[in-house]
Amino acid sequence: DIQVTQSPSSLSASVGDRVTITCRASQSINNYLSWYQQKPGKAPKLLIYAASSLQSGVPSRFSGSGSGTDFTLTISSLQPEDFATYYCQQSYSTPLTFGRGTKVEIK
Amino acid sequence: QVQLQESGPGLVEPSGTLSLTCAVSGGSISSSNWWSWVRQPPGKGLEWIGEIYHSGSTNYNPSLKSRVTMSVDKSKNQFSLRLSSVTAADTAVYYCCGLIAAAVRWFDPWGQGTLVTVSS
Numbered sequence: 001d002i003q004v005t006q007s008p009s010s011l012s013a014s015v016g017d018r019v020t021i022t023c024r025a026s027q028s029i030n031n032y033l034s035w036y037q038q039k040p041g042k043a044p045k046l047l048i049y050a051a052s053s054l055q056s057g058v059p060s061r062f063s064g065s066g067s068g069t070d071f072t073l074t075i076s077s078l079q080p081e082d083f084a085t086y087y088c089q090q091s092y093s094t095p096l097t098f099g100r101g102t103k104v105e106i107k
Numbered sequence: 108q109v110q111l112q113e114s115g116p117g118l119v120e121p122s123g124t125l126s127l128t129c130a131v132s133g134g135s136i137s138s139s140n141w142w143s144w145v146r147q148p149p150g151k152g153l154e155w156i157g158e159i160y161h162s163g164s165t166n167y168n169p170s171l172k173s174r175v176t177m178s179v180d181k182s183k184n185q186f187s188l189r190l191s192s193v194t195a196a197d198t199a200v201y202y203c204c205g206l207i208a209a210a211v212r213w214f215d216p217w218g219q220g221t222l223v224t225v226s227s
Binding site for chain 1: 153154155168170207210215219
């Protein structure tokens with residue numbers, strides 16, 4: 001199985017901060033990576049697919065980059081509604097696997 | 108747009124079988140999407156259970172393969188999950204999802220999720 005390791009597992013940030021979350025795959029997965037946001041008690045929501053493509057309706061402050069084994073999700077200016085847990089997911093091979101999540105908390 | 112809604116018992120006895128259904132609305136289950144189940148134990152991360160195409164083709168997570176069965180009912184525009192021989196470790200919120208099958212594959216949309224507790 002391809003493992004995807006997210007870091008950090010949690011972070012504290014203030015409104016307006018630039019936030020970066022990383023995801024590293026255990027082998028090259030080209031651009032077969034997606035990012036999701038999950039708020040408490042809610043289903044995950046797709047933010048980014050194919051490493052850098054913004055899902056329709058997602059604010060442009062969210063961006064994704066990377067290829068191969070190293071990927072980044074960036075929130076350019078953190079907003080109050082962005083406090084949540086973020087997951088990456090690889091689809092290069094089955095089983096499809098998720099990172100363990102990064103919880104973004106209010107500083 | 109396509110919406111998904113899970114249904115099924117919220118409590119299953121140990122060694123029993125978990126059965127859930129996902130109703131698809133706003134679109135056809137016979138579209139180009141695959142359909143998938145993902146689960147999340149309380150306070151933990153996400154685990155892919157498997158996927159099914161409207162033709163009935165399936166792929167399962169090897170960690171659960173011996174206990175999982177997925178099916179499609181095109182007449183009702185829904186798909187289902189059965190997980191046998193459940194234990195407390197199978198307690199989780201179960202989500203049904205569309206799985207976009209381009210070269211890169213991603214989960215969208217998601218159902219709201221349903222909590223299934225395994226307990227006597």
